[in-house]
Structures are given as structure tokens and as C-alpha cells.
Amino acid sequence: MTTMKERYEQVLHRISAAAEKSGRSASDVHLVAVTKKATVEDVRQLIDLGHADFGESRVQHFTQIEAQISEYIGRRKELGKPDLTTPIRWHFIGHLQRNKCRRVVQLTRLVHSVDSLRLAEELQEIAEKKKIVVEVLLQTNISRERQKTGIAPAAVEYLLEQVGTMPNLKSRGMMCMAPYNEDPEESRPVFERCNELFKDMKKSKHCEDSFNILSMGMSNDFEVAVESGANIVRIGSALFGDDAT
Numbered sequence: 001m002t003t004m005k006e007r008y009e010q011v012l013h014r015i016s017a018a019a020e021k022s023g024r025s026a027s028d029v030h031l032v033a034v035t036k037k038a039t040v041e042d043v044r045q046l047i048d049l050g051h052a053d054f055g056e057s058r059v060q061h062f063t064q065i066e067a068q069i070s071e072y073i074g075r076r077k078e079l080g081k082p083d084l085t086t087p088i089r090w091h092f093i094g095h096l097q098r099n100k101c102r103r104v105v106q107l108t109r110l111v112h113s114v115d116s117l118r119l120a121e122e123l124q125e126i127a128e129k130k131k132i133v134v135e136v137l138l139q140t141n142i143s144r145e146r147q148k149t150g151i152a153p154a155a156v157e158y159l160l161e162q163v164g165t166m167p168n169l170k171s172r173g174m175m176c177m178a179p180y181n182e183d184p185e186e187s188r189p190v191f192e193r194c195n196e197l198f199k200d201m202k203k204s205k206h207c208e209d210s211f212n213i214l215s216m217g218m219s220n221d222f223e224v225a226v227e228s229g230a231n232i233v234r235i236g237s238a239l240f241g242d243d244a245t
């Protein structure tokens, strides 16, 4: 059995090796620890190791674990633990149904999974009422797999233009997932295509300089994703194991 600290250091090491291999520095790539199979204790341990970015894909688990973790953050002082150097940032990474947006919006630093105009409009409406700005990534279905959500590459620019007209949404970049493959090299063309599209969009008049996040890569293919330009990787099972619940 490896410890959380060992797995965490191993993942960070692999990220920095992949960043260096592609001529970037390790600090250019951020790790989002995906909690869908993590226990609250796992997340507490990562926080104690200094980690701040966590991602969830299911609304119900998200609201539960977020509440337990904020209770823990409040209690750390009593436990005599040092103050956090960075506040915890939650990322929402899963398919978001419009009727569940309200719960997610206020707790999330970045929504990675905006995959339709209707969802963007719903988020805008909620954000306007709450008088907040919600930062989002546009999720693209590069491989056009039918079971995956995400907008078609050809429709990204139009959605970007629409989001650009919404005062309470800010598009920060793009997200994609590659189909699962034993061999991570199979993901490379998908990630490279997404990076090209990302760079094209950056040049378009609908984007500001803050359109600078490319979220791609999971436990089985994150090194290839980093080599293809990702600056956020979303990793669950390599940190928390495959069968924990």
C-alpha cells in the first residue's frame, strides 16, 4: 500500500517531468484532484500536504464533500494546524444539468464543463441574481464520441461569442476528454487537436487575455495531455485509487 503523500508526490513528479519534456516549467501546469472516488479523509490529507485545487463531477457528492471539507477547514485551527497558504478552490468538471446549477455556482471557482448555450444562459441568469461572475471553460467533444458531452469543435467559436455577451460569465479557456484507451498515445491526436482549437480561439476577437486555461488529461493520459499543451490536468484514481467509494 502506498500512502497519499507518496501518490501525490509521484503524480506531481510525473506532471513536472512531462512539462519539462515539452519545454515548459512544472509551475505552468496545475493539478486538480478529482474527488469523486475520494473519502473525506483522503481530501483532508491532501489539504494537509498543501494541495488546494479539487474537482468534482457529480453535484450531490460535490455539495456533501464541500460541506465536510469547509467544516474541516474551520476546525483546523482548533486542531493546532497551520493556516492554509492558499484557500481551497473547487472546480466543477462534470455534466451539469440546468436545474442543479444554482447549488454549484456559488461554491465553484471554475466550471470546466459548459457544453451548451442553454447551460451558459442558465449560469448567466443565476450569476446575475447573485451578483457574481462565474468563470467557465467550454467543453469540447473533439473525438465526437456520442456518449461524451461537449460541443462540436466547429461550434466553439459561436458559443464563445455568445458567452462574450454575458456580463456575469467569463470564458477562461477550454476543456476536453479523450476516449479511454489502454495506450495513452491514442489520446495524443485528440489533445493536439484541442490545443490547436484553443490557440485559434485565443486569437479570435471574442477572447480576452484571460482566456488562457486548457484543461485536459486524466489518470491514464495526463502526461500526453501536458505534452500537448494542457495547463490543468484532472486526476482522480492515480491519487485516490480506483475502487474507493
Ligand SMILES: *Cc1c(COP(=O)(O)O)cnc(C)c1O
Residues within 6 Å of the ligand: 034, 036, 057, 093, 094, 177, 217, 218, 219, 220, 234, 235, 236, 237, 238
Ligand atoms: C472522473 C473524472 C476525471 C478523473 O478521472 P481519473 O481517471 O480517475 O483520473 C477527470 N475528469 C472528469 C471530467 C472526470 O469525470
